[in-house]
Amino acid sequence: GEILKRKQPATLRLLQQRRDHRPIIHSIKVAIALVLVSLLYLQKDLYDEVGDNAMWAIMTVVVLYEFTAGATLGKGLNRGIGTILGGSVGMLTGLLSQRAGRRANAVVLGISIFFIGAIASYTRFIPTIKKKYDYGVMIFILTFNLIAVSGYRGEEIVKLAGDRLSTVGMGFAVCVATSFFICPVWAGDNLHRSLVTKFENITVSLEGCLAEYFKTNNQKTAVKTKRSISNGYISVLHSKDADAAMANFASWEPWHGRFGFYYPWDKYLQISETLRQLAACVLSLHSCVQSVQQSPEWIRRSFEKPCTNLGEAIVCALSELGESIHKMRRCHSLASVIGKSLQAMAEELRTALIEPLPHSQDIGLVVERRKKGEEEEVMGGAGLGDALAVAAFAYMLLEMEE
Amino acid sequence: GEILKRKQPATLRLLQQRRDHRPIIHSIKVAIALVLVSLLYLQKDLYDEVGDNAMWAIMTVVVLYEFTAGATLGKGLNRGIGTILGGSVGMLTGLLSQRAGRRANAVVLGISIFFIGAIASYTRFIPTIKKKYDYGVMIFILTFNLIAVSGYRGEEIVKLAGDRLSTVGMGFAVCVATSFFICPVWAGDNLHRSLVTKFENITVSLEGCLAEYFKTNNQKTAVKTKRSISNGYISVLHSKDADAAMANFASWEPWHGRFGFYYPWDKYLQISETLRQLAACVLSLHSCVQSVQQSPEWIRRSFEKPCTNLGEAIVCALSELGESIHKMRRCHSLASVIGKSLQAMAEELRTALIEPLPHSQDIGLVVERRKKGEEEEVMGGAGLGDALAVAAFAYMLLEMEE
Numbered sequence: 001g002e003i004l005k006r007k008q009p010a011t012l013r014l015l016q017q018r019r020d021h022r023p024i025i026h027s028i029k030v031a032i033a034l035v036l037v038s039l040l041y042l043q044k045d046l047y048d049e050v051g052d053n054a055m056w057a058i059m060t061v062v063v064l065y066e067f068t069a070g071a072t073l074g075k076g077l078n079r080g081i082g083t084i085l086g087g088s089v090g091m092l093t094g095l096l097s098q099r100a101g102r103r104a105n106a107v108v109l110g111i112s113i114f115f116i117g118a119i120a121s122y123t124r125f126i127p128t129i130k131k132k133y134d135y136g137v138m139i140f141i142l143t144f145n146l147i148a149v150s151g152y153r154g155e156e157i158v159k160l161a162g163d164r165l166s167t168v169g170m171g172f173a174v175c176v177a178t179s180f181f182i183c184p185v186w187a188g189d190n191l192h193r194s195l196v197t198k199f200e201n202i203t204v205s206l207e208g209c210l211a212e213y214f215k216t217n218n219q220k221t222a223v224k225t226k227r228s229i230s231n232g233y234i235s236v237l238h239s240k241d242a243d244a245a246m247a248n249f250a251s252w253e254p255w256h257g258r259f260g261f262y263y264p265w266d267k268y269l270q271i272s273e274t275l276r277q278l279a280a281c282v283l284s285l286h287s288c289v290q291s292v293q294q295s296p297e298w299i300r301r302s303f304e305k306p307c308t309n310l311g312e313a314i315v316c317a318l319s320e321l322g323e324s325i326h327k328m329r330r331c332h333s334l335a336s337v338i339g340k341s342l343q344a345m346a347e348e349l350r351t352a353l354i355e356p357l358p359h360s361q362d363i364g365l366v367v368e369r370r371k372k373g374e375e376e377e378v379m380g381g382a383g384l385g386d387a388l389a390v391a392a393f394a395y396m397l398l399e400m401e402e
Numbered sequence: 403g404e405i406l407k408r409k410q411p412a413t414l415r416l417l418q419q420r421r422d423h424r425p426i427i428h429s430i431k432v433a434i435a436l437v438l439v440s441l442l443y444l445q446k447d448l449y450d451e452v453g454d455n456a457m458w459a460i461m462t463v464v465v466l467y468e469f470t471a472g473a474t475l476g477k478g479l480n481r482g483i484g485t486i487l488g489g490s491v492g493m494l495t496g497l498l499s500q501r502a503g504r505r506a507n508a509v510v511l512g513i514s515i516f517f518i519g520a521i522a523s524y525t526r527f528i529p530t531i532k533k534k535y536d537y538g539v540m541i542f543i544l545t546f547n548l549i550a551v552s553g554y555r556g557e558e559i560v561k562l563a564g565d566r567l568s569t570v571g572m573g574f575a576v577c578v579a580t581s582f583f584i585c586p587v588w589a590g591d592n593l594h595r596s597l598v599t600k601f602e603n604i605t606v607s608l609e610g611c612l613a614e615y616f617k618t619n620n621q622k623t624a625v626k627t628k629r630s631i632s633n634g635y636i637s638v639l640h641s642k643d644a645d646a647a648m649a650n651f652a653s654w655e656p657w658h659g660r661f662g663f664y665y666p667w668d669k670y671l672q673i674s675e676t677l678r679q680l681a682a683c684v685l686s687l688h689s690c691v692q693s694v695q696q697s698p699e700w701i702r703r704s705f706e707k708p709c710t711n712l713g714e715a716i717v718c719a720l721s722e723l724g725e726s727i728h729k730m731r732r733c734h735s736l737a738s739v740i741g742k743s744l745q746a747m748a749e750e751l752r753t754a755l756i757e758p759l760p761h762s763q764d765i766g767l768v769v770e771r772r773k774k775g776e777e778e779e780v781m782g783g784a785g786l787g788d789a790l791a792v793a794a795f796a797y798m799l800l801e802m803e804e
């Protein structure tokens with residue numbers, strides 16, 4: 001337990017330091033990609049090849065470049081598929097409408113733009129499409145519309161669509177090359193790290209709550225400490241959307257580092273969900289600790305030991321789990337051992353609470369004392385259940401790892 | 403209280419029914435905008451005017467069209483400002499580099515693209531810019547790059563930039579017209595409604611918890627009811643990001659309906675934050691209700707009345723506040739009256755809990771009984787504090803309204 005506690009702040013600090021440099025590296029990568037793709041204009045031979053279509057390549061780079069490799073790849077594939085499909089449907093529509101004769105041509109085009117536009121826009125509300133293919137559908141609508149109407153103005157549709165596709169491909173290649181091979185930022189790594197950080201945040205909050213509750217009366221807690229307690233669980237509580245987005249990006253990423261293809265990213269989301277429930281428990285524990293009515297100190301002292309024991313067991317279990325996820329190590333018997341020690345601690349606290357205090361006759365005081373203690377216990381119980389659930393998840397996860 | 407309770411499910415159902423039609427209407431609006439902007443190609447006079455630059459108008463419509471009017475307007479203004487700034491800087495760079503002579507020209511361009519691209523990409527990480535102007539910076543990079551390199555290929559830069567800007571403007575006008583004048587969907591309305599729904603969700607969850615806890619042993623709760631309890635507070639808990647996005651869009655919206663310019667949308671975010679804290683309380687209350695250890699029925703019965711009284715007072719206060727926000731009515735003395743009745747109820751429960759039960763000698767049992775009751779009280783207390791905070795917020799809000 002001790003070793004873990006000393007190790008973690010260091011990890012945390014390291015992560016925060018590291019985060020500071022990544023925006024600068026990202027900006028330089030974008031700038032390199034822009035210069036590379038501008039060569040299509042600036043270098044004579046290349047310009048002779050592609051001409052003004054080079055514009056599409058520049059546009060592709062600016063629009064596709066996202067912070068993580070997975071997001072860039074996902075957007076790029078969306079753009080590619082959207083361009084191909086939109087181009088094909090646009091060509092078909094253009095060719096069919098040309099057969100309708102000069103007059104009817106525009107009317108046929110207008111009607112097909114209306115219906116295909118409406119249907120494609122509607123599909124963007126379907127949850128599965130909205131989640132992964134929203135951008136692709138947008139590009140489909142754009143390419144379809146451009147190709148269909150360009151044909152009406154006598155341009156050679158097939159050549160136009162082909163040129164557009166090839167320059168989009170060039171832009172995409174530049175994006176992928178710079179994004180994957182110069183200091184890549186993997187969404188999967190971020191998700192992995194953010195999960196480990198969640199364990200750390202909850203641990204910090206829980207330790208803070210215990211320390212706050214059992215501090216002696218003349219100790220004052222610094223505002224900074226209080227803030228770090230609540231920041232811990234609040235950041236975990238509000239992480240749902242960010243996690244979902246990151247898991248989505250991670251699912252686009254190819255094999256990298258210790259993560260294989262088809263890595264079970266949704267397991268990460270499940271663990272996060274469990275941690276959010278645990279964070280909610282810590283939140284209510286903290287609100288009890290902060291409440292105005294507090295039992296006198298001698299009462300608190302009397303059940304300090306079982307409470308801190310249970311608390312430390314939970315903290316230790318969480319650290320252990322976080323560490324094992326961090327290192328992606330299988331924790332062979334970890335789950336059952338931790339589970340058992342937690343259960344023993346919880347039982348100890350429960351016994352201590354049911355035995356009446358020797359020197360208290362007043363029921364009101366006993367109740368006062370019970371109040372806090374029982375809440376600790378309820379929270380502990382909840383924490384226990386959750387820790388076990390997390391252990392089960394972690395176990396599943398690491399089993400799939402092997 | 404009764405009238406409100408009957409009214410709310412109806413409101414809720416109405417909102418849900420209404421939501422179903424909006425995607426279809428939105429799709430039709432997008433299709434209309436696409437057809438209108440395609441006329442730039444299909445109508446001969448218009449095409450003679452703008453030529454192939456009509457492409458930019460189509461692109462603008464596809465890319466800008468968002469579900470809410472505020473989001474469309476915000477993106478459109480971002481695109482406009484980004485295009486103007488990017489075009490100006492691009493023109494300057496292009497003209498300056500042309501003075502450098504034929505050989506150095508490309509090098510100067512490459513260097514300026516690198517530095518301006520890197521700096522602009524970096525600004526996208528600054529929180530305030532990321533929040534409201536991210537899209538504008540992207541368009542700035544795009545336009546700057548396109549205009550700067552086009553000049554190198556001998557095209558007339560000033561004309562190019564002007565044409566691009568005017569066609570972007572046309573696309574923007576079509577977007578705004580269809581988005582604002584055909585069944586507009588206002589982000590502000592959505593935010594307002596989602597706040598009212600939050601009050602309803604918490605009320606439903608809280609009522610469900612009380613009913614669940616004080617139900618007789620042979621009553622079984624349907625799985626559906628259980629799910630509706632937890633859905634209530636969970637949807638509130640996870641609403642942070644969606645709310646922030648909606649408030650951002652709403653801040654772009656001009657005067658509409660009952661909302662004026664500079665409507666204090668951030669007050670909505672503050673109220674939501676308070677409601678999220680309250681939802682966390684309901685969550686821990688629910689986990690107590692669901693816990694395996696339960697006190698026997700006769701004990702629960704003995705403090706059913708003060709508990710349900712307090713619960714109903716909180717529910718009533720929440721409904722009242724939700725209703726007053728819904729109708730944007732000032733609740734003159736509401737805050738103080740509700741606050742007082744809540745305080746009285748809380749006091750009643752507290753007294754009931756401190757008096758020992760007449761027919762219980764066993765301290766263990768008393769403790770069991772206390773456990774639940776005290777938790778109710780703690781939650782009630784927390785709820786009280788939050789309700790008062792909400793009342794204070796609502797009061798401020800409605801005062802600004804006047």
